[in-house]
Amino acid sequence: MGKKRAQVRQVRQQMRKVQPKAGPPTSAGQTRKQRERFVQAGGMLQGYSPDFVIRLGYISIGIAVACLLIIAAILVFVPSIYGWPVAIAASIAWVLPIALLASFIAPGFRLALKDRKAEARLVQGQLVGASSVSTSMGLGMLMLQTRGGAEQYLVPPARLKQVPGNQVNVVLTVTPNLRHVRSVGVMGQRMVGRVEPPVPPVMKRLQQLPVITPLALAIAAVIGDDAVALSPIPNTTVHAALAILTGTALAGAVYGVSFLLQRRMMKEVQALVPKG
Template identity: 75%
Template structure:
């Protein structure tokens, strides 16, 4: 009886441990994704720095709009409505800081850092990936199979047969600066047509932040400028509407991304 009870307890504990390991692996993947620049991973440091400067300019405009709301709206609408109208413009700044900020810091480091060399056997290559304007290269190294986001122009010399390749990449953003092929290029690489669903997936990281910011600002400010009394309830309602619109946009984006990812996975041949 004692042995049976021990076996039953072990069977009950195993699923919990597996779930814990899965959650830990997912968390580590997210951390590595952010550490490598997030959505800006694979892009050149100069390009990411330009994105950063544009984001800073947009943030300055948002700050000026916040100041204008706090300066001109209180005489007509009162302080609660003015504060509610200005809060919405903090959201675009937060989005820019979370999406562009990590990559911008890494790009500044990559400008000064020496690139590193990665050598291994070519596993596969594609001129398209889920990142807009970047292809993908899979290389078998000593540490295992690694994937790199590569500008499509640098994939033209990559053949279809298995050869050794040498990549020069930046240490932080993992931008592939050059691709060298070692060995004879025997088989030309055939590029299949890009599925429509892949093009849609590439737009998700760009459209989602814009739609989130637009939903929050339009919903908040439209209600904040409407003639609703009392003022405190008016301000709270404006913030709630802005948050609800942003949440709705996020839910739709999450649903579409999940659905399109399933369609992309269905296109992968089964082995």
């Protein structure tokens, strides 16, 4: 018996000495799955009110219809002046706003329609942290430790005013699809007030960038394409090719500038995080 106990103690000591292995780096497949989950959860519209997302969806549908009418007008009037190749080249640019609206708004709009009829669920956990600022415009962030692990929720800043600075239990009412927080309840004594530091200007610019970039991208493509398409250039084939190339070049330039600005802003944000 004594020998067996000694062996058991030895095994336990060896188990304590075993260090957990570092997880493998994120692969391209995992990154793609994360993006797919992000889109399925509403993309950039995650956390916003279903009513707001539905209104935004209807506005987007109106803009898409206007773009289709412009495409139809181009295909009706431009061929008689510049020919069909130029008319097609001029109309292609107006497809980009429709595609951008479909990619950014459609996933959230579909989930918002489901959330309007679905029953909200309750989420309870211990408060880890809260901030009135996040990467989503007009939304703050609330971090909880639940039974399922650490979770983050985007919350309107007005609902974070009652959240204290000490660790308390928090109950959220959350829509099942867009994860919009309808209410925040605090259980326990609010002993420590939560101090909100001033919002750095770089955070405000970082919030605006995802909204400004698609808008600037579409405007640059349309202006570049149609400005050349409606210019008097003798050769029809060259005329159409120049129109498409100009629109593509301007859109690519906008995307490149946006990418560089985002990297620069992220470095500034990381520099604000205290190290230690």
